[in-house]
Amino acid sequence: MWHILMFGLGLIIGSFLNVVIYRSTREGLKLWDPPYSFCPNCKRKIQWYDNVPLLSYILLKGRCRYCGWKIPLRYPIVELLTGVVFLLNSLLMKDSLDLFLACTISSSLIAISFIDLETFLIPDYLNFTVVASSFIVALRERFLDHLMAFFIVTAMFLVLKFFYRDGLGMGDVILAMGMGILLSPFPAIIAVLVASISGILFALIRGKGKMDIKMRIPFGPFLALGGYTLFLISYTTRWL
Numbered sequence: 106m107w108h109i110l111m112f113g114l115g116l117i118i119g120s121f122l123n124v125v126i127y128r129s130t131r132e133g134l135k136l137w138d139p140p141y142s143f144c145p146n147c148k149r150k151i152q153w154y155d156n157v158p159l160l161s162y163i164l165l166k167g168r169c170r171y172c173g174w175k176i177p178l179r180y181p182i183v184e185l186l187t188g189v190v191f192l193l194n195s196l197l198m199k200d201s202l203d204l205f206l207a208c209t210i211s212s213s214l215i216a217i218s219f220i221d222l223e224t225f226l227i228p229d230y231l232n233f234t235v236v237a238s239s240f241i242v243a244l245r246e247r248f249l250d251h252l253m254a255f256f257i258v259t260a261m262f263l264v265l266k267f268f269y270r271d272g273l274g275m276g277d278v279i280l281a282m283g284m285g286i287l288l289s290p291f292p293a294i295i296a297v298l299v300a301s302i303s304g305i306l307f308a309l310i311r312g313k314g315k316m317d318i319k320m321r322i323p324f325g326p327f328l329a330l331g332g333y334t335l336f337l338i339s340y341t342t343r344w345l
């Protein structure tokens with residue numbers, strides 16, 4: 106029962122993350138103003154019954170009730186993804202503080218991934234949330250191991266940044282630092298390798314086989330995916 110509640114909470118948080126993603130990727134929109142959800146096309150306020158995660162999207166057949174605007178598939182995807190990740194967190198974490206930290210980190214990572222895909226930027230407050238929560242996770246684990254991973258990953262990314270100046274944003278470097286403190290050295294190195302390989306593959310596919318040094322790669326989603334997967338694996342198997 107508890108796990109189903111966590112899945113439901115994930116759907117609701119996912120719906121909120123959609124607002125964060127939408128408002129962070131557009132100039133002149135504040136996170137809290139207006140305090141209600143509105144249709145990006147006709148600007149009309151969305152009633153609560155049209156704002157139920159996942160269900161409303163299905164009932165409205167993916168369109169705005171008033172203007173018929175096609176709601177991007179990203180909305181139900183983010184809701185479902187957050188629900189599934191919260192469910193996984195509640196199945197795997199051993200106490201409520203770890204569960205809270207894991208949910209905070211994964212929510213921030215989901216928002217970071219989708220914002221980075223659209224804008225190539227990562228908002229500082231989201232990166233800060235990841236780094237601070239990961240730091241508390243590290244304090245509860247073998248802290249020196251995590252600190253070592255932090256320095257290894259930071260060094261790797263500063264070298265990468267030196268050679269790949271334009272392609273790698275400072276936001277990616279800070280996010281990598283967060284993933285470093287979240288993990289111990291061996292999983293951290295694997296996470297960075299997974300992120301780099303999948304990021305470069307993504308860039309190759311997007312650039313249709315061509316790739317030049319100036320091309321920007323949104324590394325956020327790949328770092329998030331690699332880092333968080335390795336965190337869940339090393340946390341559950343105690344392979345740290």
Ligand SMILES: [Zn+2]
Binds near residue numbers: 173
């Ligand atoms: Zn509308």
